[in-house]
Amino acid sequence: MASTSRAARSQNANFSQASRDITEVDDKVRAILNYILDHSAEQIPIKEKELVTAAGDKSELKIRLQLVTELLANRFGIIFKQLDTAPKCYICTSETAMVSIHELTAAQRPQITLLYIILMYIFLRGNSIEDTKLYGMLELLNIKVDEEHGYFGANLRKLIEETFVKQQYLKRERSQLSAYDDPKTFLLWGLRAKAEISYEQIVQFAAKLLNQSPRNFDHQLAMAQASENPEP
The missing domain is CATH 1.10.10.1200 (MAGE homology domain, winged helix WH1 motif)
Incomplete structure (x- = not known):
């Protein structure tokens, strides 16, 4: 015992x-x-x-x-x-956000530039965008995800749907309103994007790319911040 x-x-x-x-x-x-x-x-x-x-x-x-x-x-x-x-x-x-794209290697810059364009569009569309609408927007910029691009390279669909998702820069969600509707895939900011890139940075990027004042995006910025910090 x-x-x-x-x-x-x-x-x-x-x-x-x-x-x-x-x-x-x-x-x-x-x-x-x-x-x-x-x-x-x-x-x-x-x-x-x-x-x-x-x-x-x-x-x-x-x-x-x-x-x-x-x-x-x-x-x-x-x-x-x-x-x-x-x-x-x-x-x-x-721990610290990227200050300049020149911190990246030459191989990384096209990918991050494309990522910023995608994150910007998701941000401008209320932080969620159907993938087909995203690809339609990119095509307007002469970026076809199933064709090789002179700057962004080849296999862009795989880069967006697999690499960026695996890296947690993007999050994919499938939604089906009813059994009679076709399922749709939506893209959102992933956890890594939220940790490494601020909404303010995206506003500055959008202002430069679209040649507008950053103040023109105050509404989208307020909506994005509110979605991250909902009132109790």
Whole structure:
């Protein structure tokens, strides 16, 4: 009986120790950090099971994740966010917004320019746009998503519907009003776009692109901000 009691106390002590967050950098913290940093440039969500592999097991990851998150923010200016998905995933976003397109490589600039055009149009249309209407707008700018473009390149439909969505710059939602209607796909700002790009930046971009005063977009800006911060 005594040995059973001692075993129970030992298990409780181990549980208490395991539930305490690690506050010092050890080899497992370094392994988790290195994995995140190595994959952050891809801008693809990192699955929890991948971090578990780096940590050794799920409990080891759990007690180190808070420290890892703090180190990423304090040392590298990276915000590590959990997505509301199943299975559990995380993304890395920059702590500071991009100031100039010249911060990007030559290969990145066409993609980000196209992304800004898309985010601008979604913003101007009330933060949600049917994909066919978006593609119609792009075609007016001589950007055909199923044809190669001289500046933006080829495979633009895949870039928009797969790459930007996987990177969490865009979010796709399907809607069907009734069983008699064809389903429609809508595009919205994704979590990464909201974290890295402000509505004010998009207003400045729209003003320059459309040669208008930023004040002409006050209504859209107020609507966008209200949708992000609804009154209780």
